Amino acid sequence: MGDDNKIKVLFRHRSMEMGGVEKVMLSLLNNLDREKFEMTVCLNINQGELRDEFPKHVRKVFLTRGKEDFSGNTVLQKIQLILRKLRLQKIQKQPAIADKLLGEQYDIEIGMTYGDFPAVLNSTNKNSKKIGWFHSEINLPKLQPLVPGILKNFPEFDQMIYCSQKIKDMMHQYYPDLQYPPEEVIINAIPVDEIRKKADEPVTGLPAGPVFVSIGRLHSRKGYHKLVLAHARLITDGFHHSVIVVGDGEEFQNLKQQIADNKVEDTFILAGNKMNPYPYVKNADYFILPSESEAWPLVIAEALILQKPVIATRTGDIPAMVNHGKTGYLINYETDEMYASMKKFLTEPELISEMKKNLISIEEQFDSQKIFDAVENIIINLSKK
Numbered sequence: 001m002g003d004d005n006k007i008k009v010l011f012r013h014r015s016m017e018m019g020g021v022e023k024v025m026l027s028l029l030n031n032l033d034r035e036k037f038e039m040t041v042c043l044n045i046n047q048g049e050l051r052d053e054f055p056k057h058v059r060k061v062f063l064t065r066g067k068e069d070f071s072g073n074t075v076l077q078k079i080q081l082i083l084r085k086l087r088l089q090k091i092q093k094q095p096a097i098a099d100k101l102l103g104e105q106y107d108i109e110i111g112m113t114y115g116d117f118p119a120v121l122n123s124t125n126k127n128s129k130k131i132g133w134f135h136s137e138i139n140l141p142k143l144q145p146l147v148p149g150i151l152k153n154f155p156e157f158d159q160m161i162y163c164s165q166k167i168k169d170m171m172h173q174y175y176p177d178l179q180y181p182p183e184e185v186i187i188n189a190i191p192v193d194e195i196r197k198k199a200d201e202p203v204t205g206l207p208a209g210p211v212f213v214s215i216g217r218l219h220s221r222k223g224y225h226k227l228v229l230a231h232a233r234l235i236t237d238g239f240h241h242s243v244i245v246v247g248d249g250e251e252f253q254n255l256k257q258q259i260a261d262n263k264v265e266d267t268f269i270l271a272g273n274k275m276n277p278y279p280y281v282k283n284a285d286y287f288i289l290p291s292e293s294e295a296w297p298l299v300i301a302e303a304l305i306l307q308k309p310v311i312a313t314r315t316g317d318i319p320a321m322v323n324h325g326k327t328g329y330l331i332n333y334e335t336d337e338m339y340a341s342m343k344k345f346l347t348e349p350e351l352i353s354e355m356k357k358n359l360i361s362i363e364e365q366f367d368s369q370k371i372f373d374a375v376e377n378i379i380i381n382l383s384k385k
Helices: 020-031 074-093 096-102 114-121 143-154 165-174 194-200 224-236 252-261 276-284 296-303 335-347 349-357 368-383
Strands: 007-013 037-046 059-065 108-111 131-135 159-162 184-185 212-213 242-246 268-272 286-291 311-312 328-331
Touching: 007 020, 007 114, 007 368, 020 224, 020 296, 020 311, 020 368, 037 074, 037 184, 059 074, 059 096, 059 335, 074 096, 108 114, 108 224, 108 368, 114 131, 114 143, 131 143, 159 165, 159 368, 165 184, 194 276, 194 296, 212 296, 224 242, 224 252, 224 276, 224 311, 224 335, 252 268, 268 368, 276 296, 286 296, 328 335, 335 349
Parallel strands: 007 037, 007 108, 037 059, 108 131, 131 159, 159 184, 212 242, 212 286, 242 268, 286 311, 311 328
Antiparallel strands: none
16 A cells, blocks of 8 residues: 555556547546545656646656657657667566666556556566456457467456457457456446537637548548548539548558548548547537447547437447437448448438437436446455455
8 A cells, every 4th residue: 555545556558649548547547536546657658649638646657758859850860769669678678677767566557458468467566466458359350460468468467457348258259268367347437527618619620511520540440541432432422521530640641642542632631639629529510430440439429428420330339339320320341331321411411310319318328437436446456455
């Protein structure tokens, strides 16, 4: 235990680029009882749009600097990146370096994603209880090279938390003989009041006419390359509308080129990362998430809270979040279905009107306090063992 009998909790994570896991961690840090817990975050890299968003009562430690702190000179920047990589490799081989920098012993250590698992499990503090948080569909093709390492880590934890029931079920379906630690499903918390307050902030430059908005990292599995094709086909067929994607990532240049090739630069807008994306959702007409894979996506819950009819793929726990035909429309990960569902939203105003009526009381299905209470109970019970 820490001072005043507080439980000392360490969260480990790579960096703080805008993303769902980062929002989950910030939500926990803001809402777990500070009278019960003394919380520290250790970032491998002090990088990302959210790196300065930690609450004041949370201690932040970082192992290496972020790109934001690098030289503007490209040659020096490359050298700094190489040096950073070497330092991280050294810390990976010698975890005592990180533990010495932290300078404290913790009761609980938490890895927020599978990428954080080794850092938690290799901690030199053998008396702490270890919690893993798992957000990924284990059968995702691009995850397969990492699966052996993930499976090796699982039995070493004292507790595993899944962000959705489907994620847990898939683990047991594909690896029924794995030695699992105690498990619990805890969905992501939704700060309803905060979302609504932020959504009221002004936003400029939105196009006229029907607007679909999406929020997500520009990654191939997010399906934005398919969305560009569906959008371009709708425009060609005379269905005027615009698409705004809020987010950034490694696919930015590829998507930009695809948008130009399809001659939809004026109607398919890559808006980049926004510290506050909610005004874009509030001022759009519809929300769309064309992902190949998801777990329990916060952005869907956020769009529903802002009472936007949703189009989303049938992946992860999305079918449990979106009531097909009532609060949104569920599709398969296919361009033709994206096209058809968007056309439906654009041409059936009575359907949209009915969905909006059903969304008026949607917040009743999100009870964040129960979620925070569940996390607190896990931490408290583990600390007593």
